């Protein structure tokens with residue numbers, strides 16, 4: 001397929017958490033969901049964004065001086081970014097000697113991404129690894145994804161995708177048809193609750209999961225677990241029933257909530273959801289048991 005362009009937040013080489021073997025994980029920018037527990041807020045918007053680390057800033061004011069858009073102001077809380085004026089040109093990043101500023105999100109061509117992927121192709125082969133496309137929601141950048149998958153296929157590189165499954169099936173079926181493995185989220189079985197915590201209902205997601213299963217791909221269902229939100233007996237029972245009644249999966253991966261993304265939210269001036277908690281160890285064991293007693297294996301790539 002012809003060279004395409006997309007926006008990437010990060011390419012992580014030597015990743016061991018995103019599938020089998022040694023992998024390169026490509027994080028694409030842009031997501032239609034806003035999960036309260038998301039630990040990748042830098043992938044929400046589809047445009048490059050300025051990030052600011054207060055801890056690294058000495059309030060010298062150099063960035064304010066050089067910004068061509070007058071988007072920055074010094075205050076007693078450090079540098080304030082007027083995001084509606086900032087076009088992420090990066091001039092202030094160059095101007096800051098303390099590395100307090102950076103741009104997240106880089107426009108890259110398929111060729112540029114493949115150059116990085118190819119560097120580790122020998123390790124994919126010996127370890128049974130490959131490439132995982134993550135986000136954000138990687139299926140948003142359809143043309144870019146298809147182009148990358150075509151090139152990976154041509155080189156015999158194993159591919160996986162991490163997706164929230166919230167899309168129009170007709171748009172994304174060609175992408176899912178090209179990947180070797182699908183990591184698909186089930187965040188909540190109750191649609192109003194799903195909408196409350198992620199911004200969208202779950203109808204399309206559950207329907208797309210059934211269709212993806214019918215493609216015969218290897219599927220791992222990922223469940224981010226947050227205490228009192230989706231770790232209840234009822235939600236776990238409903239999830240187990242849905243999987244057993246509708247899907248053929250390799251297993252489920254249980255991902256307890258963590259709050260390590262707080263700094264990322266602050267660096268983007270985004271509000272961090274306070275008060276979310278991970279389920280206790282005992283509760284995690286109970287949930288694991290509920291799946292295994294129902295014939296569903298729990299898997300881990302941590």
Ligand code: SF4
Nearest residue numbers: 067086087089090092
């Ligand atoms: S990225 Fe450019 S527009 Fe945005 S604050 Fe920095 S210098 Fe100004």
Ligand code: SF4
Nearest residue numbers: 057058060061063096
């Ligand atoms: S140039 Fe860097 S250290 Fe100086 S005020 Fe701006 S962000 Fe802070």
